[in-house]
Amino acid sequence: MITGHGDDIYEYEDIRINFSSNIYSHADITPLVEHLRGEMDKICNYPEPEALTLEAKIAEKEGIDAECIIVTNGATDAIYLAxxxxxxxxxxxxxxxxxxxSEYEDACRNAxxxxxxxxDEDTDAVWICNPNNPTGEAIDASGMMLLAREFGTLIIDQSYEDITLFPTMTAKEAVDAGNIIQIHSMTKTCAIPGIRLGYIVTARRFAKAIRECMRPWxxxxxxISAGHYILDNGFKAIQYIEDYIAEAKRLRNALDEIEGISAMTSDTNFMLCExxxxxxxxxxxxxxxxxxILIRDASNFRTLSPRHFRVAAQSKEENEILINAxxxxxxxTK
Amino acid sequence: MITGHGDDIYEYEDIRINFSSNIYSHADITPLVEHLRGEMDKICNYPEPEALTLEAKIAEKEGIDAECIIVTNGATDAIYLAxxxxxxxxxxxxxxxxxxxSEYEDACRNAxxxxxxxxDEDTDAVWICNPNNPTGEAIDASGMMLLAREFGTLIIDQSYEDITLFPTMTAKEAVDAGNIIQIHSMTKTCAIPGIRLGYIVTARRFAKAIRECMRPWxxxxxxISAGHYILDNGFKAIQYIEDYIAEAKRLRNALDEIEGISAMTSDTNFMLCExxxxxxxxxxxxxxxxxxILIRDASNFRTLSPRHFRVAAQSKEENEILINAxxxxxxxTK
Known part of the structure; x- marks a missing residue:
């Protein structure tokens, strides 16, 4: 799906506050940006056809084999490869x-x-987003393992794993399970979605099949350079995740108290409202x-209605402006 | 194919001169790099799901409809989409x-x-690279039109179109032909292969089918920002293309004169040697x-032998070092 996603800020003039994507606008990415400014000579050479150096670094951090990691052009590329x-x-x-x-469905259809x-008994694979977009609901690692045992193959998109206090499945657990394809988004975690960086963690037989579908470079x-910086420096875009999640809960409660608005409880920074x-x-x-103000019209999510919208918490002051508006x-409109 | 391409400089220590990719290492990209350093805040938002603004700008320059242009994650992405x-x-x-x-074959196999x-009479589509990698041979627009009339669909990769004095097919000619999918590489032209930017030009029915396969973002x-800069400023990485092509011809002649080396004539900056x-x-x-010194072992190109290698011309002094070596x-080894 090309149109109809959030963060469609380019469609409007004079947007002051963007609640439409699931990214925190006030993340401090200054050190990472400074690093990248100094890395500009890298654009004069081809990137590695496959980002093997970064895969090795992630593998070391996660305590798994580098063969079980495939770095991708954002999490969306990972979805299509899966x-x-x-x-x-x-x-x-x-x-x-x-x-x-919606991209899981598009990727399946495309393939x-x-x-x-x-x-049912014919089902070969099940796709789940955890925490889930757009509902913000999360399932913990043990619950996810139950699901994995239920189905032949489980494809878990953990793009929002670092914007929750909920313990999601580790990379090692995903590899050891043997039937899980786990998708990660480094650029969502670090609030730099413009640069495109994700990765897949999975058991060897899936990793081999995924590599056969990969497009070089x-x-x-x-x-790739951003990925190295993030891992080398333990870089986090959101320093005080507890405070941010608490503010997201406050926003949800305040929205839910408005007559004519029902806001779902969420385990992450964004929430679904009706x-x-x-x-x-x-x-x-x-x-x-x-x-x-930009929000996400969520009516094009399957099973939702024209009455659904999604917002991601921003600063307290900005959230207040949203609540009042x-x-x-x-x-x-009563 | 992930391994076995050129520009595998990351595999070696202490490479001083890189003849292995088809990129001119001495291209002056300073203004473009400066522009990108100032554009770093763009990484905090999602890119356009499809680079419509850039497609519109290319369309205007080429005098064709924007619907007939699809901007891609480098020319390789374009090949797989085609x-x-x-x-x-x-x-x-x-x-x-x-x-x-080799990516044409990989893309076909993957699809x-x-x-x-x-x-033969069952052939639906023919792939051709013009100028061709690794031989450097070019066919002019009228010759290509003859080929297009011969076959149902012609897929032409024009990644090297700006590194030749040969008149290749225009975007408008490709659209008007109706049965051509024409692939362009903006980052090869501008010697910035690390950033990944290409585009497809084709008639509406192909463009529609390609858009249905596209992955958002x-x-x-x-x-995208680099693409806008390149078009807005008529940016060229190689200022004196005639001089560069003349130096490439000199390199080819000098290599061909070495006993035990046969170098093919080339219409671009790289050449195939045996x-x-x-x-x-x-x-x-x-x-x-x-x-x-890094060269491209060309033995893994289909129909070539373990005796084939490819080099791209660099500066006169560097080319001399290569010739002597x-x-x-x-x-x-006589």
Whole structure:
């Protein structure tokens, strides 16, 4: 899906506050940016065809074999590679736990896989996002292991794993399970989605099949350099994750208290909300034009309705502006 | 293919001069690098899911419709997308004009296409690289049009179009032909292969099929910004292309005069050479260890032999070092 995602800030003029992507706008990425400014000579050579040096570094940190890691052009590339590898391994029947990120379905369709509305005895693989986009719900590692035992293959997108206090599955657990393809997003964790860097962790037989689908030089040289910097320096874009998650909970509670808004509890920084009156498209348009605020119309997530929208917590002051603006909208659209 | 390409400089220590990729190492990219240093805040937001703004700008320059342009994560991404789109359009029988870049074959195989050794009446599409890697041969636009009329679909990789004095096919000609998928590499032209930026030009029906295979956010934010800069400023990495091509011809002639070396004439900056004695792998290893020089062992190009290697011209002084080093090698391996 090319259009209809969040962070469509380029579609509007004068957006002051962006709640539409799941990225924290106030992450301090100054040291990483400074590092990259000094790495610009890297663009004069081809990147490694496969980012082997970075894979080795991640492997060392996670205590797993480098063969079990494939660095990708963002998590989206990882999703498409996982689908293609499943096809080549004869895993044709896929179930996707909904509502969730639409790219799993697109990737399955692109790879010619059969998408099942319900899982049954024919199901070869199940896709799950944890914590889940757009609901913010998380399942802990032991719950995920139960799911993995239930299904032949489990594809887990852990893009939001570092923006939750919830203990998600480790890379080692994913490799040891043998039937898990685990997707990570380094650029989401570090709030630099513009540079594209993700990776897959999985058992050897899947890793081999995924490598056979890889396109050489798909990860750019600056992304590889950013990955090295992040690991070498234990770089974190959000210093006080507990405070940020607490602020996200405060935002959720405040939104939920507004008459005409129901906000789901969330284990991460973003939350799914539902309007009693009006549509998310109308609210989005009004907020953009009246307040320079961008939210995510979530109506195009499968199983959701035109009344659903998603917001990611920003600073306390900005969240207050959002709360007041939405309160104003509900009062005039009653 | 992940390993076995050129520019494998990361595999060696102390390489002083790199003749192994088709990139000119002395291109002056200072203004572009300065521009990108100032654009670093772009990495904090998602790139456009599809680089529509850049597609519009290329379209305007080329006098074609923006729908007929798809910006990609380097030319390699374009190759894989072209193969997938062909599969989805039912174009199953592909012939690749050899020897050439190995990724056409890998992309066809990955898309489940049937690769034919010879073109025949069942052939749906033919792949050609122009100027061709690794031979450096070019076919002019009218010759290419003859080929296009001969075959159902012609996929032309014009990655080296700006490093030749040969008039290659224009974007408008490719769109008007109706059965051509034309691949361009902006980062090869501008000597910044580390950042990954290419694009496809094609008629509407192919463009639609290619868009259906696209992965969102596949082109990073800095690559998009580089593309805008290149077009806005008419940026060229090689200022004096005539001089550079003349120096490449001088290098070719000098190599061809060495006893035991035969160098093909070339229409671009790189050239294919053949050893009378010994193997390219031995020569490559000796040059790397004795002289800190990296060349491309071309033995893994289909139809070539262990005696073939490829070099891209660098500065006159560096080319002299290469000529003398190879002369030395041939004298000791007689």
């Amino acid at each position: 689908a293609e590898a499943c096809r080549n391994l004869g895993l044709s029947h896929h179930h996707i736990i909904q509502p969730t990120f 010619g896989l059969l998408i099942q509305g319900d899982a 798909s990860v750019n040289a600056l992304a 309007l009693a009156v009006g549509t998310a498209a109308e609210l989005k348009d009004w907020l953009a034009k009246q307040h320079g 939405i309160r104003q909208w509900t009062s005039i | 193969a997938e789109a062909c599969r989805n359009l039912g174009l199953s029988h592909h012939h690749i004009i050899q020897p050439t870049f 489940g296409l049937l690769i034919q050794g010879d073109a 596949s082109v990073n934010a800095l690559a 050893l009378a004695v010994g193997t390219a792998a031995e020569l490559k290893d000796w040059l790397a260890k004795q002289h800190g 190879i002369r030395q090698w041939t004298s000791i």
